Amino acid sequence: MDETRTYPQGYEPHDTPDSYDPGLRNQLLDYILQSAPTEIIDTDLFAVMTKRRSTRKFSDRPVEAAKIDKVIAAADTAPTAGNYQGFEIFYVRDPEKKRLLVAACNNQQYVNAPVVLVFCKNPSRVKFDFEPYVLKKFAIQDATLAAGYSQLAAQALGLSSIWIGMFDEQKVMDVIQTSLIPSSVLCMGYPEQTRFPKPRRNLKELVHVV
Numbered sequence: 001m002d003e004t005r006t007y008p009q010g011y012e013p014h015d016t017p018d019s020y021d022p023g024l025r026n027q028l029l030d031y032i033l034q035s036a037p038t039e040i041i042d043t044d045l046f047a048v049m050t051k052r053r054s055t056r057k058f059s060d061r062p063v064e065a066a067k068i069d070k071v072i073a074a075a076d077t078a079p080t081a082g083n084y085q086g087f088e089i090f091y092v093r094d095p096e097k098k099r100l101l102v103a104a105c106n107n108q109q110y111v112n113a114p115v116v117l118v119f120c121k122n123p124s125r126v127k128f129d130f131e132p133y134v135l136k137k138f139a140i141q142d143a144t145l146a147a148g149y150s151q152l153a154a155q156a157l158g159l160s161s162i163w164i165g166m167f168d169e170q171k172v173m174d175v176i177q178t179s180l181i182p183s184s185v186l187c188m189g190y191p192e193q194t195r196f197p198k199p200r201r202n203l204k205e206l207v208h209v210v
């Protein structure tokens with residue numbers, strides 16, 4: 001592994017630019033985001049939003065590495081407080097760790113999915129001179145928003161996902177071996193079947209004009 005690159009331990013993107021230069025702003029990020037369209041890609045953002053539906057049954061079809069890179073890169077495009085990026089992504093690949101995560105997530109079996117990302121808060125990255133509780137608030141927003149971006153990217157790539165919020169924080173931290181508190185677990189893969197989106201309340205009831 002090239003130590004000059006800031007990949008999470010053990011993570012190497014599928015494809016990197018030939019002339020990789022860590023000093024070039026967003027070179028790797030842009031390269032991954034703009035790499036040739038993978039087999040399924042929907043570039044109409046609103047169509048992606050309209051079609052997204054949580055999936056708890058994934059097929060055994062493996063997810064292409066290039067798609068995983070795009071899903072991860074999408075998280076890195078989300079806005080963050082002060083652009084301090086107060087979050088980290090743990091890409092859980094070890095099958096045994098995935099099994100342990102199921103137990104840490106209230107025994108939700110579908111957490112053992114083809115692709116599993118744990119989004120953790122990292123308030124220590126948020127360098128504002130504010131009270132710690134504000135930094136924590138920013139970090140949870142950073143981590144949550146980033147996971148939302150990944151979830152939409154997954155949909156655009158023909159994948160499906162389930163957002164997991166029901167977990168024992170300490171157990172998840174033990175599994176992924178971190179002192180950072182998780183904010184969500186995003187499980188993805190090809191769905192066994194495509195289903196219609198769930199109904200929502202009337203938009204007029206959602207919005208309060210003040």
Ligand SMILES: Cc1cc2nc3c(=O)[nH]c(=O)nc-3n(C[C@H](O)[C@H](O)[C@H](O)COP(=O)(O)O)c2cc1C
Nearest residue numbers: 052053054055056108162163164165166167197198
């Ligand atoms: C904060 C949050 C926590 C969630 N936690 C879980 C969870 O622990 N287990 C689960 O199966 N689904 C979980 N979900 C998924 C929701 O059940 C799902 O998004 C919701 O039913 C709406 O369905 P849709 O995503 O298909 O629109 C969670 C979603 C959110 C946003």
